[in-house]
Amino acid sequence: MTNQEVSKVLDDIATMLELVGENPFKCRAYERASRELENSIENVEDLIETERLGDLPGIGKALVEKITELVTSGRMSYYEELRDKIPGGLFDMLKIPGFGPKKAYAVYRDMDITTLDDLESAAQSGRLSGISGFGKKTEERILAGIQSLKERVGLHRLGDVLPCAEMIVDQLRACPAVRRISYAGSLRRMKEVVKDIDILVSSDDSDTVMDAFTRIEFVRETVVRGTTKTSVALDSGINCDLRVVANQSFPAAMQYFTGSKDHNVHLRSIARDLGCKVNEYGVFRGEAVIPCASEQEIYESLNLKYIPPELREDTGEIGAAANGTLPDLIDTTDILGMLHCHTRWSDGSNSVAEMAEAARKRGYRYLAICDHSQSSHVANGLSADRVREQWEEIETVNRSMEDFVVLKGIEVDIKNDGSLDYPDEIMEQFDIVVGSVHQNLHMPSAQMTERLVSALSHPHLDILGHPTNRLILSREPSRFDMDAIIETAAQHGKVLELNGHPWRLDLNWLHCKRAARRGVKIAITTDAHSTADMDLLRYGVGTARRGWLTKGDVVNSLNADEFRSLFSL
């Protein structure tokens, strides 16, 4: 059983406890335990086997017992008892904005409403006003909420949202009433999926800023308009919140609205221990404000080193900031080589020369062309003959460029039995080999593990491409034993890819953390199919930063000579 599966059960328990009005701190204990497991780089089964589950913060005697029952027997009686008591439809109701556990349980208890549809018709007929605490406005909000639930899916890929947020920031910056501006929230933490856009502005004239905001051309409708907060829906279906604060509160508000919630909760308990208080307006000792001109000074006022947004998930970064062991995170400027790129030879849209020039212009020193191999028919994969022709073209381009080198790479299909898609006499001539699974993505876990282990043991494979094959919000990852893959990569000195394409981000940040801890090197790539795709690198780097990766963990931060010698070229 995976950490994610256990985490989901704990999360459901927390929700059900909230619904029945349990002690909110008990609910939070389950939520915390859920998140602790979800974010743990340790496998829950290993933790149980070695009796270290209780070492995780927030997991005590009772939870160790319940989680052990779940993992060893596949069931948890406590969970099943709760589930028998609470209709599943109540979970759906919680997705209605402004409709929380108390209201959901009230409609169930007082009117026996158990589904969204029943709730909708009850609200339409005005029957809900009979319940204490429910009025006309509440019914209207429920109806509007159900309507917007039907229209919008809740989550969006980082790559779809970040450019949008940057456009909004650029447009608002032109408004003279705006003093400081930035996007915040999970977007700033570079989470792979985000729910909405949070924009923060400091200004002395919030009304003018709000006007400018609601008049942005791709704003579809204004949902809430206030003096400190305005919410709009964009044409793309994404919600965007703008908050306006006084200029002196901007750093504290940035810290606060960047989150994560867990990070902030932990930070405030640190503040409390120091006799201070942190909120979105500043850091306070009693009534007195401790002046902070930047986020950095906020952290310093709590005796912590500055914590980059990508680390703020309460997975140990606060402890590391306290004792000075925060990692020196990889940065986009550290990346010197653009790896895993496609050209017109397979399914890319630019030539080798165009890709090389684009990479050189962006400041990279080398480029690995990795087109598809012969089995990838739909992707116009290269036969052995076409591979040789491509090599000639790459050599021509190399002769024409100074201080830049194009490597002869391939993204070779890993076949069902783990073998690679060309005979050895071709394989051995590539400079760099990325091996990826493109067919039969959902074979049984044991079989997929064997397939990947076998590929990683192949002497000519250098990098395992997009290891889990997931497509974010679209395709589930392949199932296999990730720890076995990491272990095999470590033993054979192989590299794992962090495919930075915003649909993939594969490995994900937690896998990166696990791999790096085992000493496995990571290649941050773009999987570029055009010159423009090279700009996707920042999503890969953002994910790497979330995974605590440093320059030393990433092979394409090496310069061209170091890189060539790592792969014995």
Next chain:
DNA sequence: GCCGTTTTCGGCCCGACTGTTTTCAGTCG
């Protein structure tokens, strides 16, 4: 439910906003 170098019981982050209310509960981030 967790946690503790003042505590094994009594805490557990904090404030804004909203709607239904005469002083507050619920929701949200």
